[in-house]
Amino acid sequence: MSAILIGTGEFSGAVWRRTWHPRVRTGSSPDATPRKARILSDWSSCLRAIAQKRDREAFVLLFGHFAPRLKGFFLRGGAGNGLAEDLAQETMLMVWRKAAMFDPERAQASTWIFTIARNLRIDAKRRERDPNLLAEFFEGVAEPTPSDQLVSAERCEALHRAIRELPPDQAEAIRLAFFEDRPHSEIATALGLPLGTVKSRVRLAMTRLRALVEERQ
Amino acid sequence: MIQHHPEPYLLAAYAGGSLPRGAALIVACHLEACVLCRQESGLWNCAGGALLEDVAPAPMSAGALAQMLARLDEDEPQRPAPPSFLSRFGIPEALAAQKIGRRRFVTPSIWFAPVEAPGEVKRGAARTYLVYAKADTVLAEHSHRGREFTHVISGAFSDGTGTYRAGDFALTDDTVHHAPGVTQDGECLCLISAEAPMRLKSFPARLVQAVTGSQY
CATH class of the missing domain: 1.10.10.10 (Winged helix-like DNA-binding domain superfamily/Winged helix DNA-binding domain)
Structure with a gap:
């Protein structure tokens, strides 16, 4: 399944809700909320599943949706193709590691992931200026801080x-x-x-x- | 009560990741202290989330997912413990996540400590550091070649532009010549990030700079 999702870059939320999260589809009134909102709240479920169960399948779904967008964001910010791809990977690695810090009551998944990407972008600009800093490139700075979720x-x-x-x-x-x-x-x-x-x-x-x-x- | 805040365009640039790293750190520290700016920056973060949802997706390379999955079990780098000379101060979370170097006293009542990787501290480059001064101390009069961002962690200082207390944000540029002084009631600890080394105005101060090798 994952290969299909990644290959298409963009996939329909409906595809994976059927296979992975049937609760959403069979819930009391799934059509009462707009489709977009349901998809966004499902990204929160993915993050929760990663935090609680180290759920790799949920991670694959998140990766399929967000990695190409993250790469697009870094490209838009002026990074070259290779760096944009590395930064998208680093962001997703941080998402995997820090998922427990995500609070679905207080932030949206896309916003939370964006703040991690933003912090990495700040550090990437530092590396551009001084290539010798490669070794300590990704340390510490990208951690989401409490001030990012209000x-x-x-x-x-x-x-x-x-x-x-x-x-x-x-x-x-x-x-x-x-x-x-x-x-x-x-x-x-x-x-x-x-x-x-x-x-x-x-x-x-x-x-x-x-x-x-x-x-x- | 926090009196001095970053301008809105700085909060936007921070949210987008466009600020230099040191300046971003200063803004992050201010946000931890200031609920007003945190609300403003929260809006920008949301705008960022929308931007991320709407940006044109760029396909990842063929092996990207496999590569990613192989990295999930890697050990997480450990955050370094803040140095003991900071233990009596409550330092912001964003600062606690950074590497903080050894402090150096430039006079018995003033010390500096770099906040960056050792390789990064070199003449002429942007720099971020902590500066501590005891009550009633005045720093040598100086100006700046570029912008200088300051977050007051503890205590207060004054210069010609005002008094800055814990949580306050200050931004000076090359038009400002000042000799910041710590107020009488206590010591002051600030986090500062400068785009270029400061220029000391008087001859004795330049001499101290030469003797101590201080590049601040």
């Missing part, structure tokens, strides 16, 4: 929906804010926009997201 999974899902509804220029500003640490100079230059415009777009997007999240609660 927004509830429910609120986070509302935010995900809100982001998908942002106007394109605000969505792009959010994406750029993620990948540049100096909106004051480089983003403005890259976009050929005045500095104030860039800053206000990010601020506007965040205000909008906050409002949308609160509206839906």
Whole structure:
């Protein structure tokens, strides 16, 4: 099964719910929640199964879904193909090791995995500057810290929906804010926009997201 | 009560992994202390989760899964224990996960300790370190070639721009010349990350720098 899942890169949540987690399909009212939400909560179940039972099958499922996305994220952040693949692997290894730290009540699986990837990205940039640091590359820094899990999974899902509804220029500003640490100079230059415009777009997007999240609660 | 916070664009850059490692560590320490910024950064983390779900998936190479499964039983690297000279301070979790080097006294009342791998400390490179000063101490007047990020772990210091207490975040750049002083009521321990070594202003201070070999 795993070969099929990995080979396709993207697979339907329904395929594995039937084989691995029948409870979801036969639950009292499985159709009451949107399909996306059910899939996301199933990623949480995978993490729980890894934490409690060292469940390799659950890990394979997570890997099939997240590894190609993680690689895509690192590529988007400027890593080369080889490094992006290594970092995706390192993120998934950390997911396996730290699954017990994941609290489904307090965070969404994709957000939690993202914070690990983000920490690895920070360290990868250090390695780029100094290749001699290879040996101690992955030590310590990528551990999720308590400060990374505060927004509830429910609120986070509302935010995900809100982001998908942002106007394109605000969505792009959010994406750029993620990948540049100096909106004051480089983003403005890259976009050929005045500095104030860039800053206000990010601020506007965040205000909008906050409002949308609160509206839906 | 925390008075000084990182600007929103820094929280966004932190959430996306775009900050240099030392600066990211400073922001992570601030987040542990500051519930307001933690909420803001939580939103950005969620945005990151959405980004991860929506990013174009890049297929992994053919043997990736097999390689991955073979690594699951590898031993986990152990986190180093923080050095004993920090045991009387409550240090943030994010800092406790780092390698902290030996402290060096530059005067009887001031010491520095590097927070990075030994190979990383070299002249001209970005650096992250702890600095401790006793009550009523003033650091030599200096300026910075790049940005300098500070998190106050314990105590307080003041410079021309304000007073910074435990949990506060400070960012200075090459426009700031300052001689930070520790307030009278107690000692001060800070975590600092600078993009380039500081420039000391006075001749005696430069001499101390030369004699101690201090690159801070």
